[in-house]
Amino acid sequence: MVPEAALVMGALFVLTFDLAFGRRRTLERRLYLAVINGTAAVVAAMYGAFSSGLADSVFGGVLILDELTMATRLGVLVLAWITLTLAGSTARFSHPAEFVAIVLFATAGFTLMAAAQQLLVAFVALELASLSLYILAGFDKSKPESAEAALKYFLFGGMSAAFLLFGFSLIYGLTGSIELHEISAHLAGHPPTPLLSVALVMVLVAFGFKAAAAPFHLWAPDVYEGAPVSSAALIASASKLAGLTLFVRLLWPGFGPGAGNVSTAAGAPGWLAIVACLSAASLLLGNFAALAQSNLRRLLAYSAIAHAGVMLLGVIAAGDAGNGPLFYYVFTYGIATVGAFGVIAVIERTTPCQRITDLAGLYRRSPLLTGCLAIYILSLAGMPPLAGFFGKFIVFAAALKLGGLAGPAGWLAILAIFLSAVALYYYLVILKQALVVAPAAAISGDTVTNRITVPADAAIVLVFAALILVVLGLSPSLVLRIF
Amino acid sequence: MSLSAQYLWIIPALPLVAAAIGALTPRSGRSLVAGAAIVALVLSFFISCAALSTALANPAAHLTHNFIWFELGNDTVRLGWLLDPLTAFMCTMVTFVGTLIFVFSLGYMQGDENFKQFFCFLSLFAAAMLGLLVANSLLLVFICWELVGLASYLLIGFWFHKPAAAAAAKKAFITTRIGDLGFLLGLLWLYDSAGSLLLYDNGNGVLEATVLGALGSAATVCGLSVASAIGLLLFCGAVGKSGQFPLHVWLPDAMEGPTPVSALIHAATMVAAGVFLMARVYPLLTPDALQVIAIIGAITALLGATIAVAQYDLKRILAFSTVSQLGYMMLAIGVGAPSAAIFHLLTHAFFKALLFLGAGSVIHAAHHEQDIRQLGGLSVKMKLTFSTFAIGTMALVGVPLFFSGFWSKEAILHAAHATAGSHFPFYAALVGVVLTAFYNTRLMAETFFGHARSHAAEHAHENSAVMTTPLVILAFFAIALGFLGTPAYPWLQARLSGETAVHGHSLLDGVGLLVLSSVLVAVGIGAGFTLYGRTRRLRTKATAPDPLAIAAPRTHAFLGDRLKFDELYAATFGVVNTLLATASDWFDRYVWGGIVHFFALLGEFSGTVNREADEQGLNGGFDATSETLRATGQAYSRAQTGDAHGYLRFLAIGFVVLALVAMLGGVA
Numbered sequence A: 001m002v003p004e005a006a007l008v009m010g011a012l013f014v015l016t017f018d019l020a021f022g023r024r025r026t027l028e029r030r031l032y033l034a035v036i037n038g039t040a041a042v043v044a045a046m047y048g049a050f051s052s053g054l055a056d057s058v059f060g061g062v063l064i065l066d067e068l069t070m071a072t073r074l075g076v077l078v079l080a081w082i083t084l085t086l087a088g089s090t091a092r093f094s095h096p097a098e099f100v101a102i103v104l105f106a107t108a109g110f111t112l113m114a115a116a117q118q119l120l121v122a123f124v125a126l127e128l129a130s131l132s133l134y135i136l137a138g139f140d141k142s143k144p145e146s147a148e149a150a151l152k153y154f155l156f157g158g159m160s161a162a163f164l165l166f167g168f169s170l171i172y173g174l175t176g177s178i179e180l181h182e183i184s185a186h187l188a189g190h191p192p193t194p195l196l197s198v199a200l201v202m203v204l205v206a207f208g209f210k211a212a213a214a215p216f217h218l219w220a221p222d223v224y225e226g227a228p229v230s231s232a233a234l235i236a237s238a239s240k241l242a243g244l245t246l247f248v249r250l251l252w253p254g255f256g257p258g259a260g261n262v263s264t265a266a267g268a269p270g271w272l273a274i275v276a277c278l279s280a281a282s283l284l285l286g287n288f289a290a291l292a293q294s295n296l297r298r299l300l301a302y303s304a305i306a307h308a309g310v311m312l313l314g315v316i317a318a319g320d321a322g323n324g325p326l327f328y329y330v331f332t333y334g335i336a337t338v339g340a341f342g343v344i345a346v347i348e349r350t351t352p353c354q355r356i357t358d359l360a361g362l363y364r365r366s367p368l369l370t371g372c373l374a375i376y377i378l379s380l381a382g383m384p385p386l387a388g389f390f391g392k393f394i395v396f397a398a399a400l401k402l403g404g405l406a407g408p409a410g411w412l413a414i415l416a417i418f419l420s421a422v423a424l425y426y427y428l429v430i431l432k433q434a435l436v437v438a439p440a441a442a443i444s445g446d447t448v449t450n451r452i453t454v455p456a457d458a459a460i461v462l463v464f465a466a467l468i469l470v471v472l473g474l475s476p477s478l479v480l481r482i483f
Numbered sequence B: 001m002s003l004s005a006q007y008l009w010i011i012p013a014l015p016l017v018a019a020a021i022g023a024l025t026p027r028s029g030r031s032l033v034a035g036a037a038i039v040a041l042v043l044s045f046f047i048s049c050a051a052l053s054t055a056l057a058n059p060a061a062h063l064t065h066n067f068i069w070f071e072l073g074n075d076t077v078r079l080g081w082l083l084d085p086l087t088a089f090m091c092t093m094v095t096f097v098g099t100l101i102f103v104f105s106l107g108y109m110q111g112d113e114n115f116k117q118f119f120c121f122l123s124l125f126a127a128a129m130l131g132l133l134v135a136n137s138l139l140l141v142f143i144c145w146e147l148v149g150l151a152s153y154l155l156i157g158f159w160f161h162k163p164a165a166a167a168a169a170k171k172a173f174i175t176t177r178i179g180d181l182g183f184l185l186g187l188l189w190l191y192d193s194a195g196s197l198l199l200y201d202n203g204n205g206v207l208e209a210t211v212l213g214a215l216g217s218a219a220t221v222c223g224l225s226v227a228s229a230i231g232l233l234l235f236c237g238a239v240g241k242s243g244q245f246p247l248h249v250w251l252p253d254a255m256e257g258p259t260p261v262s263a264l265i266h267a268a269t270m271v272a273a274g275v276f277l278m279a280r281v282y283p284l285l286t287p288d289a290l291q292v293i294a295i296i297g298a299i300t301a302l303l304g305a306t307i308a309v310a311q312y313d314l315k316r317i318l319a320f321s322t323v324s325q326l327g328y329m330m331l332a333i334g335v336g337a338p339s340a341a342i343f344h345l346l347t348h349a350f351f352k353a354l355l356f357l358g359a360g361s362v363i364h365a366a367h368h369e370q371d372i373r374q375l376g377g378l379s380v381k382m383k384l385t386f387s388t389f390a391i392g393t394m395a396l397v398g399v400p401l402f403f404s405g406f407w408s409k410e411a412i413l414h415a416a417h418a419t420a421g422s423h424f425p426f427y428a429a430l431v432g433v434v435l436t437a438f439y440n441t442r443l444m445a446e447t448f449f450g451h452a453r454s455h456a457a458e459h460a461h462e463n464s465a466v467m468t469t470p471l472v473i474l475a476f477f478a479i480a481l482g483f484l485g486t487p488a489y490p491w492l493q494a495r496l497s498g499e500t501a502v503h504g505h506s507l508l509d510g511v512g513l514l515v516l517s518s519v520l521v522a523v524g525i526g527a528g529f530t531l532y533g534r535t536r537r538l539r540t541k542a543t544a545p546d547p548l549a550i551a552a553p554r555t556h557a558f559l560g561d562r563l564k565f566d567e568l569y570a571a572t573f574g575v576v577n578t579l580l581a582t583a584s585d586w587f588d589r590y591v592w593g594g595i596v597h598f599f600a601l602l603g604e605f606s607g608t609v610n611r612e613a614d615e616q617g618l619n620g621g622f623d624a625t626s627e628t629l630r631a632t633g634q635a636y637s638r639a640q641t642g643d644a645h646g647y648l649r650f651l652a653i654g655f656v657v658l659a660l661v662a663m664l665g666g667v668a
Helices: A002-021 A027-051 A067-090 A096-115 A119-137 A144-175 A180-189 A194-211 A219-226 A229-236 A238-254 A271-291 A296-321 A324-348 A367-381 A387-406 A408-435 A456-474 B010-024 B030-057 B085-108 B115-134 B138-159 B163-194 B209-216 B226-241 B250-256 B259-268 B272-280 B287-308 B314-334 B338-365 B383-397 B404-418 B424-448 B465-484 B491-496 B507-538 B547-551 B553-560 B562-631 B636-667
Strands: A055-058 A063-065 B063-072 B075-083
Touching (some): A002 A096, A067 A096, A067 A229, A067 A238, A067 A456, A119 A144, A119 A238, A144 A180, A144 A219, A144 B636, A194 A238, A194 A271, A194 A296, A194 B636, A219 A229, A219 A296, A229 A324, A238 A324, A271 B562, A271 B636, A296 A408, A324 A367, A324 A387, A367 A387, A367 A456, A387 A408, B010 B115, B030 B115, B075 B138, B085 B272, B085 B491, B138 B226, B138 B250, B138 B259, B163 B209, B226 B287, B259 B338, B287 B424, B314 B404, B338 B404, B338 B465, B338 B491, B383 B507, B404 B465
């Protein structure tokens, strides 16, 4: 519990520090100080997560410290650190310390989600993270879009939380326990009932919401578009990583006996079939809808939906191949997304960056941003030798290993491979604007003011994120050998 | 000083860092980039020296450090570093010669506006070459091999605004790629039969007894054993990279690059990579494969020397002499003397770098005039360049006793004479000796003696110290290096073959051959001097015809056209290729293009449908509703309800559908 304690203490410290010393300072200064304090908390949490060691059950079995927990905790902390640093140099809020504190609370929720192995703790952790994220989405009170995004996110999230809780209570009723081990043991000993199916589908609805999988994706484009950039970055990256870890732990160790089989066409029924449906729907809808976008952030949202499809495929494969491929994929996706949002945030300091065409001529305005953006986007598109390629590769390989082309898992992998080609198109549209198209006439007139100055701390984290993608792409075993 | 194989990666890593600095520095950072490149290479040189002393302490050992690159299922792909005398000698040579050439480039490229880029590419090249040398995995060798090819492409085409340079770069890249295809196939085949690409791996590497035994017992394919076939495929790569017949055509054209590049890449180091590779995988090569290698080497040696006789371009003559000398090295490997080949490689690297840098010095002084008919009389004006160039030439020709080239060539001739196989390579090598002496005498006489025959040659003057100092250092080694491997005390060969004791024998043992080759050199020099040295002393015009052209005009012209190899390739492979390309283009444009367009339209269509459904039907519907609501100033809570309905209805529908799927599936 050291990481959570560090984060919560850090959040409280940020608030008190701001109350005590921040009143007379400018907003920028207060944000800067808050980010420094927040970063210290994140670093302390990283140390805690790193040194906690492995243990099967903590606090009477409600938490577990295994390799997945450790990797996810470190992963979300890295993502949170990047988000915080970017926020520190780009965001303009009227309550900076509160923003940082809530990011830390959300991160505490994420790390708790990574470790939970009991239904109630899982739910509480999820809600801690979700409630913080609702607030973050609506943090920019000067913009109506932000409020709209927050409201939609909240309504959708609240509804899916209700489904989740209902599903949990049904499962408790059916199995008599909220411990994952006991649920698993009970499910293994009893044949599945229709009521259990309904309960599982309810859990999966919440999962679909968290992962932005179709048809529970509707919030994503609005939130990505309307929320402040740093909040959107957190929602798109760390929240996804923690969510995937939580649900993959619920699904395989908890409800594993009810999984069924999708490696052959006539496999046993179970929740895997539902996940496969969600995956197929997300892949198709995400990739095709992204083609028609002209708003950069909405495009990223639809690309997130498409990526969610691949992640669900990774969840299907996790039963056999372990959590390694899935974690690698989600983590590298998170890094690339957070980086892309970071680039948007830095650009927005000088000029608005909503439409894809706002990127035109970026290579003249800031070569550094263009280079980093190219790496993030190409990684999202799955270009070798970047991490995105290798992530796709191992997930597809794991899915194909389940039963070759004999069953839905293999078909899904093939579908995803074909759709990657489609995806390449819309990613390249972004890069074409950034790299090829000349700056818009109104902008190109005045070349001096048009250069984008990148704050040093933002530049460092952006380059760091790009480096992670390159290094992990070249040497994936750095991550994979943890599992 | 000793160096663990674990840290061998630092040798290529340093120039790589320098290349990265070069790539990231703006164009104005000239001294920073050049300084980084030179410092990195000097440091690499020191580390190489440490590696050399480690390797020499125990020459029979192959120190390795292997590590896992990544794992795929049950397959692990491993890479590693290898330290043995071969690696260590080569690394020391490359870093040393490379440093001198880098320094020379400071002067030669001074006026070039892309000075910074030049040093960036040079560092990249050095990194790739050194990576190739320290690799303990054929896969890593191949990666670095291709990087070397890339760097060579960038450097040959460095003056890309000259169409000839751009074309030469393309030609070099494509021609060597043809060889690389063979290399890659050999690599895959080897991986398939041996299950590993590590060279040495505690008894399981491809060059170690277990695998070699397994390969030897493998089935035969069309009369060739698998081991021979793999060896020959690997040799294809070496043929391309080392400019062997029939893929030698790119090397002379590569002289379009700046002269330091010619010196570094196309004389001293990169073209030697093929020879190095063959020496490295020597245990894999079967007698059949060796026979082929020896014959190809002999043909190349003879061919290069013959064509060089009728060339007029200073650098082109040197290029053909490189082709010829590389032929000698391959020949040595083919007749079973890889240590002689490496000995010649090392001495050749020094004297050929010296010759190219000397040529660069001449060209720089003569305002980029490189036609030997336009030069002449430079011996007085450029004394230092002249004397060092003369030392280089004598080393290349093999003037007896005092010059390194003599001893290394002698080692090759001995091996070729002693071989059990065909004696064709031996006789070819002897003829090559005469021709080499002849055309080099011609080159010296035309360039340095007689009258200056052009304005540029008349006003030439000696270059600055930054360019001449490397010449002097290289000249010293062009002489001294020979004494590392004389027959009386063949220290270098012994170390390369992993022996600690040196078994020398009296010089008189092979004295017949020694005398014979000395006589042949004398004949060549004499003929050259008679034709070009004496009669031409009075010649003052550049237009006077070549004496050989008067004697046999048709043959001379044919040789001058480089035996029409380019034309032959253009008329055969070129035409076939063009036809194939046209057909593929048509197919691509109309068949595949049509299909792709169709799917693109389909994709676009469904994307639009999706978006319409999503944005208009749900999102748009809500947006429109809330807009109206806002406009009419209704209560926010009512906008709220609209919102919830639009989205949450969808969520509920999704849940119901999925629940049905689950339950129906459960029933089934």
